[in-house]
Amino acid sequence: MRTVNKLLTAGIVLGLGFGTGLRANRRPQEPPNPEPVQTPERKPDPSRSVQPAVEDRAITHAPTESRETWNVSAYCPCVICCEKWSGDGQTANGHRIKPGDRFIAAPKGIPFGTWITVPGYGRAQVLDRGGAIKNKRLDLYFDTHKAALQWGRQHLNIKIER
Ligand SMILES: [Zn+2]
Numbered sequence: 001m002r003t004v005n006k007l008l009t010a011g012i013v014l015g016l017g018f019g020t021g022l023r024a025n026r027r028p029q030e031p032p033n034p035e036p037v038q039t040p041e042r043k044p045d046p047s048r049s050v051q052p053a054v055e056d057r058a059i060t061h062a063p064t065e066s067r068e069t070w071n072v073s074a075y076c077p078c079v080i081c082c083e084k085w086s087g088d089g090q091t092a093n094g095h096r097i098k099p100g101d102r103f104i105a106a107p108k109g110i111p112f113g114t115w116i117t118v119p120g121y122g123r124a125q126v127l128d129r130g131g132a133i134k135n136k137r138l139d140l141y142f143d144t145h146k147a148a149l150q151w152g153r154q155h156l157n158i159k160i161e162r
Pocket of ligand 1: 077082144145
């Protein structure tokens with residue numbers, strides 16, 4: 001019996017303690033009685049969660065696609081363009097070059113496999129590197145030296161899909 005009483009009183013004391021503590025905290029902000037009923041209704045999770053989700057998408061999508069002006073040159077597998085690397089038949093990441101291939105040499109900051117859209121060249125993956133390809137420079141792969149020369153060097157707004 002005693003133990004039960006002790007537990008009951010302890011429970012009552014705790015209950016009172018919590019009750020008064022909560023009331024004391026809530027009083028300055030809101031009326032005490034209708035509040036417990038209203039708070040669940042005031043938190044409609046659907047409306048709250050939908051809006052931030054849309055905002056988050058807008059924010060996270062913005063940096064993933066960056067459009068900047070880059071210095072875009074061109075190369076082919078010839079000795080002039082690739083020197084000692086010419087004739088090995090593969091790119092810096094081991095991609096076996098096939099006729100008609102289109103890919104891009106980009107600075108190390110852009111991982112292999114990254115898709116880049118270059119106006120006049122199209123959308124191609126970064127598969128190669130180059131000693132002079134640093135900062136905001138790209139080198140576009142062409143099958144022939146003539147085609148690379150025709151491209152020359154252009155300053156273009158490219159799109160990197162990060
Ligand atoms: Zn060449």
